Amino acid sequence: MIALTVNGERHTLDIDPSTPLLYALRNQLQLHGAKYGCGLGQCGACTVIVEGEPVFSCLMPVAAIGERRVITIEGLGTADKPGPLQRAFIDKQAAQCGYCIAGMVMRAQALLDRTPSPTEDEIRAHMEPNLCRCGTHMRIIAAIVSAASSSTQAAGRA
Incomplete structure:
Protein backbone atom coordinates (compact mmCIF):
# COMPACT_ATOMS: atom_id res chain seq x y z
CA MET A 1 0.00 0.00 0.00
CA LEU A 76 -5.03 24.90 -9.06
CA GLY A 77 -8.60 25.56 -10.20
CA THR A 78 -11.51 24.27 -12.21
CA ALA A 79 -12.98 24.98 -15.62
CA ASP A 80 -15.58 27.19 -13.90
CA LYS A 81 -13.09 28.85 -11.55
CA PRO A 82 -9.58 28.73 -13.01
CA GLY A 83 -6.70 29.77 -10.79
CA PRO A 84 -4.86 33.04 -11.56
CA LEU A 85 -2.16 31.38 -13.64
CA GLN A 86 -4.70 29.24 -15.49
CA ARG A 87 -6.72 32.42 -16.18
CA ALA A 88 -3.61 34.11 -17.60
CA PHE A 89 -2.98 31.14 -19.91
CA ILE A 90 -6.59 31.38 -21.10
CA ASP A 91 -6.45 35.16 -21.55
CA LYS A 92 -3.20 34.99 -23.53
CA GLN A 93 -4.46 32.02 -25.58
CA ALA A 94 -1.29 30.15 -24.63
CA ALA A 95 -2.58 26.76 -25.72
CA GLN A 96 -2.82 25.56 -29.28
CA CYS A 97 -3.34 21.80 -29.12
CA GLY A 98 -3.30 21.93 -25.29
CA TYR A 99 -1.35 18.74 -24.72
CA CYS A 100 1.63 20.36 -22.96
CA ILE A 101 -0.28 23.09 -21.16
CA ALA A 102 -0.95 21.35 -17.83
CA GLY A 103 2.76 20.64 -17.51
CA MET A 104 3.62 24.18 -18.53
CA VAL A 105 1.21 25.63 -15.97
CA MET A 106 2.58 23.40 -13.22
CA ARG A 107 6.21 24.30 -13.95
CA ALA A 108 5.25 28.00 -14.09
CA GLN A 109 3.26 27.73 -10.84
CA ALA A 110 6.30 26.28 -9.05
CA LEU A 111 8.33 29.28 -10.24
CA LEU A 112 5.71 31.85 -9.19
CA ASP A 113 5.30 30.20 -5.79
CA ARG A 114 9.04 30.58 -5.21
CA THR A 115 9.64 33.84 -7.13
CA PRO A 116 6.46 35.94 -7.36
CA SER A 117 8.02 38.54 -9.71
CA PRO A 118 10.45 36.68 -11.97
CA THR A 119 12.26 38.40 -14.81
CA GLU A 120 11.60 37.21 -18.33
CA ASP A 121 15.06 35.62 -18.36
CA GLU A 122 14.23 33.72 -15.15
CA ILE A 123 10.97 32.55 -16.69
CA ARG A 124 12.68 31.34 -19.86
CA ALA A 125 15.38 29.47 -17.92
CA HIS A 126 12.85 27.86 -15.58
CA MET A 127 10.49 26.80 -18.37
CA GLU A 128 13.22 25.36 -20.63
CA PRO A 129 12.70 21.67 -19.67
CA ASN A 130 9.09 21.75 -20.88
CA LEU A 131 8.43 21.62 -24.61
CA CYS A 132 5.54 22.93 -26.67
CA ARG A 133 5.54 21.28 -30.07
CA CYS A 134 2.95 23.74 -31.40
CA GLY A 135 5.29 26.66 -30.78
CA THR A 136 3.20 28.80 -28.41
CA HIS A 137 6.22 29.55 -26.24
CA MET A 138 5.85 33.32 -26.66
CA ARG A 139 2.23 33.21 -25.46
CA ILE A 140 3.22 30.94 -22.58
CA ILE A 141 5.89 33.44 -21.49
CA ALA A 142 3.35 36.28 -21.84
CA ALA A 143 0.85 34.39 -19.67
CA ILE A 144 3.42 33.85 -16.92
CA VAL A 145 4.49 37.50 -17.05
CA SER A 146 0.82 38.52 -16.86
CA ALA A 147 0.10 36.21 -13.90
CA ALA A 148 3.18 37.50 -12.06
CA SER A 149 2.17 41.10 -12.74
CA SER A 150 -1.39 40.45 -11.56
CA SER A 151 -0.26 38.79 -8.34
CA THR A 152 2.22 41.60 -7.63
CA GLN A 153 -0.53 44.20 -8.16
CA ALA A 154 -2.93 42.22 -5.96
CA ALA A 155 -0.30 41.99 -3.21
CA GLY A 156 0.18 45.76 -3.41
CA ARG A 157 -3.56 46.30 -2.85
CA ALA A 158 -3.70 44.01 0.19
Missing part, protein backbone atom coordinates in the same frame (compact mmCIF):
# COMPACT_ATOMS: atom_id res chain seq x y z
CA ILE A 2 1.20 3.48 -0.95
CA ALA A 3 -0.11 6.64 0.72
CA LEU A 4 -0.10 9.86 -1.31
CA THR A 5 -1.35 13.35 -0.53
CA VAL A 6 -2.57 14.84 -3.80
CA ASN A 7 -4.20 18.27 -4.03
CA GLY A 8 -4.63 18.26 -0.26
CA GLU A 9 -6.40 14.91 -0.11
CA ARG A 10 -4.83 11.76 1.35
CA HIS A 11 -5.12 8.56 -0.73
CA THR A 12 -4.07 4.98 0.00
CA LEU A 13 -3.37 3.00 -3.15
CA ASP A 14 -2.77 -0.70 -3.60
CA ILE A 15 -0.11 -0.41 -6.32
CA ASP A 16 3.45 -1.51 -6.95
CA PRO A 17 5.84 0.99 -5.28
CA SER A 18 7.79 1.31 -8.55
CA THR A 19 4.69 2.56 -10.42
CA PRO A 20 5.36 6.00 -11.91
CA LEU A 21 3.44 8.78 -10.18
CA LEU A 22 1.90 9.68 -13.55
CA TYR A 23 0.17 6.30 -13.78
CA ALA A 24 -1.10 6.51 -10.19
CA LEU A 25 -2.53 9.98 -10.86
CA ARG A 26 -4.20 9.03 -14.14
CA ASN A 27 -5.24 5.41 -13.52
CA GLN A 28 -5.94 5.17 -9.80
CA LEU A 29 -6.94 8.76 -8.93
CA GLN A 30 -8.56 9.67 -12.27
CA LEU A 31 -6.61 12.94 -12.48
CA HIS A 32 -5.99 13.27 -16.21
CA GLY A 33 -4.37 16.73 -16.39
CA ALA A 34 -0.80 15.41 -16.42
CA LYS A 35 -0.20 13.76 -19.78
CA TYR A 36 2.05 10.96 -20.96
CA GLY A 37 4.31 12.56 -23.53
CA CYS A 38 7.62 10.80 -23.89
CA GLY A 39 8.02 8.66 -20.77
CA LEU A 40 11.65 9.80 -20.60
CA GLY A 41 11.42 13.12 -18.75
CA GLN A 42 12.26 15.04 -21.90
CA CYS A 43 9.03 16.85 -22.76
CA GLY A 44 7.38 17.95 -19.51
CA ALA A 45 3.77 17.08 -20.41
CA CYS A 46 3.59 15.08 -17.16
CA THR A 47 4.93 17.84 -14.87
CA VAL A 48 3.37 18.11 -11.42
CA ILE A 49 4.57 19.87 -8.27
CA VAL A 50 5.98 17.73 -5.46
CA GLU A 51 6.57 19.69 -2.26
CA GLY A 52 7.10 22.91 -4.21
CA GLU A 53 9.32 21.49 -6.96
CA PRO A 54 8.26 20.70 -10.54
CA VAL A 55 8.90 17.04 -11.33
CA PHE A 56 8.39 14.78 -14.31
CA SER A 57 5.77 12.40 -12.93
CA CYS A 58 6.57 9.81 -15.61
CA LEU A 59 9.97 9.27 -13.96
CA MET A 60 9.00 9.52 -10.28
CA PRO A 61 8.08 6.19 -8.64
CA VAL A 62 5.26 6.54 -6.12
CA ALA A 63 7.49 5.06 -3.41
CA ALA A 64 9.80 8.08 -3.76
CA ILE A 65 7.03 10.54 -2.86
CA GLY A 66 6.78 9.60 0.82
CA GLU A 67 5.06 12.32 2.85
CA ARG A 68 5.66 15.07 0.27
CA ARG A 69 2.58 16.85 -1.05
CA VAL A 70 1.69 16.51 -4.73
CA ILE A 71 -0.20 19.20 -6.63
CA THR A 72 -1.64 18.61 -10.08
CA ILE A 73 -3.33 21.01 -12.48
CA GLU A 74 -6.66 19.93 -10.95
CA GLY A 75 -5.45 21.39 -7.64
Whole structure:
Protein backbone atom coordinates (compact mmCIF):
# COMPACT_ATOMS: atom_id res chain seq x y z
CA MET A 1 0.00 0.00 0.00
CA ILE A 2 1.20 3.48 -0.95
CA ALA A 3 -0.11 6.64 0.72
CA LEU A 4 -0.10 9.86 -1.31
CA THR A 5 -1.35 13.35 -0.53
CA VAL A 6 -2.57 14.84 -3.80
CA ASN A 7 -4.20 18.27 -4.03
CA GLY A 8 -4.63 18.26 -0.26
CA GLU A 9 -6.40 14.91 -0.11
CA ARG A 10 -4.83 11.76 1.35
CA HIS A 11 -5.12 8.56 -0.73
CA THR A 12 -4.07 4.98 0.00
CA LEU A 13 -3.37 3.00 -3.15
CA ASP A 14 -2.77 -0.70 -3.60
CA ILE A 15 -0.11 -0.41 -6.32
CA ASP A 16 3.45 -1.51 -6.95
CA PRO A 17 5.84 0.99 -5.28
CA SER A 18 7.79 1.31 -8.55
CA THR A 19 4.69 2.56 -10.42
CA PRO A 20 5.36 6.00 -11.91
CA LEU A 21 3.44 8.78 -10.18
CA LEU A 22 1.90 9.68 -13.55
CA TYR A 23 0.17 6.30 -13.78
CA ALA A 24 -1.10 6.51 -10.19
CA LEU A 25 -2.53 9.98 -10.86
CA ARG A 26 -4.20 9.03 -14.14
CA ASN A 27 -5.24 5.41 -13.52
CA GLN A 28 -5.94 5.17 -9.80
CA LEU A 29 -6.94 8.76 -8.93
CA GLN A 30 -8.56 9.67 -12.27
CA LEU A 31 -6.61 12.94 -12.48
CA HIS A 32 -5.99 13.27 -16.21
CA GLY A 33 -4.37 16.73 -16.39
CA ALA A 34 -0.80 15.41 -16.42
CA LYS A 35 -0.20 13.76 -19.78
CA TYR A 36 2.05 10.96 -20.96
CA GLY A 37 4.31 12.56 -23.53
CA CYS A 38 7.62 10.80 -23.89
CA GLY A 39 8.02 8.66 -20.77
CA LEU A 40 11.65 9.80 -20.60
CA GLY A 41 11.42 13.12 -18.75
CA GLN A 42 12.26 15.04 -21.90
CA CYS A 43 9.03 16.85 -22.76
CA GLY A 44 7.38 17.95 -19.51
CA ALA A 45 3.77 17.08 -20.41
CA CYS A 46 3.59 15.08 -17.16
CA THR A 47 4.93 17.84 -14.87
CA VAL A 48 3.37 18.11 -11.42
CA ILE A 49 4.57 19.87 -8.27
CA VAL A 50 5.98 17.73 -5.46
CA GLU A 51 6.57 19.69 -2.26
CA GLY A 52 7.10 22.91 -4.21
CA GLU A 53 9.32 21.49 -6.96
CA PRO A 54 8.26 20.70 -10.54
CA VAL A 55 8.90 17.04 -11.33
CA PHE A 56 8.39 14.78 -14.31
CA SER A 57 5.77 12.40 -12.93
CA CYS A 58 6.57 9.81 -15.61
CA LEU A 59 9.97 9.27 -13.96
CA MET A 60 9.00 9.52 -10.28
CA PRO A 61 8.08 6.19 -8.64
CA VAL A 62 5.26 6.54 -6.12
CA ALA A 63 7.49 5.06 -3.41
CA ALA A 64 9.80 8.08 -3.76
CA ILE A 65 7.03 10.54 -2.86
CA GLY A 66 6.78 9.60 0.82
CA GLU A 67 5.06 12.32 2.85
CA ARG A 68 5.66 15.07 0.27
CA ARG A 69 2.58 16.85 -1.05
CA VAL A 70 1.69 16.51 -4.73
CA ILE A 71 -0.20 19.20 -6.63
CA THR A 72 -1.64 18.61 -10.08
CA ILE A 73 -3.33 21.01 -12.48
CA GLU A 74 -6.66 19.93 -10.95
CA GLY A 75 -5.45 21.39 -7.64
CA LEU A 76 -5.03 24.90 -9.06
CA GLY A 77 -8.60 25.56 -10.20
CA THR A 78 -11.51 24.27 -12.21
CA ALA A 79 -12.98 24.98 -15.62
CA ASP A 80 -15.58 27.19 -13.90
CA LYS A 81 -13.09 28.85 -11.55
CA PRO A 82 -9.58 28.73 -13.01
CA GLY A 83 -6.70 29.77 -10.79
CA PRO A 84 -4.86 33.04 -11.56
CA LEU A 85 -2.16 31.38 -13.64
CA GLN A 86 -4.70 29.24 -15.49
CA ARG A 87 -6.72 32.42 -16.18
CA ALA A 88 -3.61 34.11 -17.60
CA PHE A 89 -2.98 31.14 -19.91
CA ILE A 90 -6.59 31.38 -21.10
CA ASP A 91 -6.45 35.16 -21.55
CA LYS A 92 -3.20 34.99 -23.53
CA GLN A 93 -4.46 32.02 -25.58
CA ALA A 94 -1.29 30.15 -24.63
CA ALA A 95 -2.58 26.76 -25.72
CA GLN A 96 -2.82 25.56 -29.28
CA CYS A 97 -3.34 21.80 -29.12
CA GLY A 98 -3.30 21.93 -25.29
CA TYR A 99 -1.35 18.74 -24.72
CA CYS A 100 1.63 20.36 -22.96
CA ILE A 101 -0.28 23.09 -21.16
CA ALA A 102 -0.95 21.35 -17.83
CA GLY A 103 2.76 20.64 -17.51
CA MET A 104 3.62 24.18 -18.53
CA VAL A 105 1.21 25.63 -15.97
CA MET A 106 2.58 23.40 -13.22
CA ARG A 107 6.21 24.30 -13.95
CA ALA A 108 5.25 28.00 -14.09
CA GLN A 109 3.26 27.73 -10.84
CA ALA A 110 6.30 26.28 -9.05
CA LEU A 111 8.33 29.28 -10.24
CA LEU A 112 5.71 31.85 -9.19
CA ASP A 113 5.30 30.20 -5.79
CA ARG A 114 9.04 30.58 -5.21
CA THR A 115 9.64 33.84 -7.13
CA PRO A 116 6.46 35.94 -7.36
CA SER A 117 8.02 38.54 -9.71
CA PRO A 118 10.45 36.68 -11.97
CA THR A 119 12.26 38.40 -14.81
CA GLU A 120 11.60 37.21 -18.33
CA ASP A 121 15.06 35.62 -18.36
CA GLU A 122 14.23 33.72 -15.15
CA ILE A 123 10.97 32.55 -16.69
CA ARG A 124 12.68 31.34 -19.86
CA ALA A 125 15.38 29.47 -17.92
CA HIS A 126 12.85 27.86 -15.58
CA MET A 127 10.49 26.80 -18.37
CA GLU A 128 13.22 25.36 -20.63
CA PRO A 129 12.70 21.67 -19.67
CA ASN A 130 9.09 21.75 -20.88
CA LEU A 131 8.43 21.62 -24.61
CA CYS A 132 5.54 22.93 -26.67
CA ARG A 133 5.54 21.28 -30.07
CA CYS A 134 2.95 23.74 -31.40
CA GLY A 135 5.29 26.66 -30.78
CA THR A 136 3.20 28.80 -28.41
CA HIS A 137 6.22 29.55 -26.24
CA MET A 138 5.85 33.32 -26.66
CA ARG A 139 2.23 33.21 -25.46
CA ILE A 140 3.22 30.94 -22.58
CA ILE A 141 5.89 33.44 -21.49
CA ALA A 142 3.35 36.28 -21.84
CA ALA A 143 0.85 34.39 -19.67
CA ILE A 144 3.42 33.85 -16.92
CA VAL A 145 4.49 37.50 -17.05
CA SER A 146 0.82 38.52 -16.86
CA ALA A 147 0.10 36.21 -13.90
CA ALA A 148 3.18 37.50 -12.06
CA SER A 149 2.17 41.10 -12.74
CA SER A 150 -1.39 40.45 -11.56
CA SER A 151 -0.26 38.79 -8.34
CA THR A 152 2.22 41.60 -7.63
CA GLN A 153 -0.53 44.20 -8.16
CA ALA A 154 -2.93 42.22 -5.96
CA ALA A 155 -0.30 41.99 -3.21
CA GLY A 156 0.18 45.76 -3.41
CA ARG A 157 -3.56 46.30 -2.85
CA ALA A 158 -3.70 44.01 0.19
